[in-house]
Amino acid sequence: MGDMKDQGGYIAPALNGTGHTWHHPDAVIFKIIQEGSIAEDSPMRGFDEKLSDAKIVASIHYFKSLWPKEILNRHKEMIQH
Numbered sequence: 001m002g003d004m005k006d007q008g009g010y011i012a013p014a015l016n017g018t019g020h021t022w023h024h025p026d027a028v029i030f031k032i033i034q035e036g037s038i039a040e041d042s043p044m045r046g047f048d049e050k051l052s053d054a055k056i057v058a059s060i061h062y063f064k065s066l067w068p069k070e071i072l073n074r075h076k077e078m079i080q081h
């Protein structure tokens with residue numbers, strides 16, 4: 001994940017379809033928001049104490065609504081394979 005580091009710290013990926021988030025299946029995205037990054041030095045913490053499961057799902061729906069159709073299609077295909 002070296003390319004995601006900036007000035008010594010991880011930078012948060014854009015969730016609007018321009019970042020690499022769509023390479024992850026929904027279940028992985030859910031888990032990252034719930035439990036935080038698997039990278040120990042990442043600033044991405046879990047939000048399980050702040051967001052209910054339903055709110056995590058709602059936030060995923062929201063940022064996926066920003067993804068271009070092309071990205072959504074590729075995301076769907078990736079999950080099937």
Ligand code: HEM
Nearest residue numbers: 010011012013020021029032033037038039042043044059
């Ligand atoms: C203080 C606030 C936040 C910081 C500093 C932060 C930072 C980061 C960083 C550095 C990553 C890179 C992945 C990694 O390190 O393994 C990441 C990933 C991610 N973050 Fe956050 N984040 C924050 C808040 C949020 C919130 C509020 C959400 C959504 C509700 C969110 C959703 C995600 C998702 C889905 C990923 C995985 C996406 C990917 O790997 O492309 N983050 N975040």
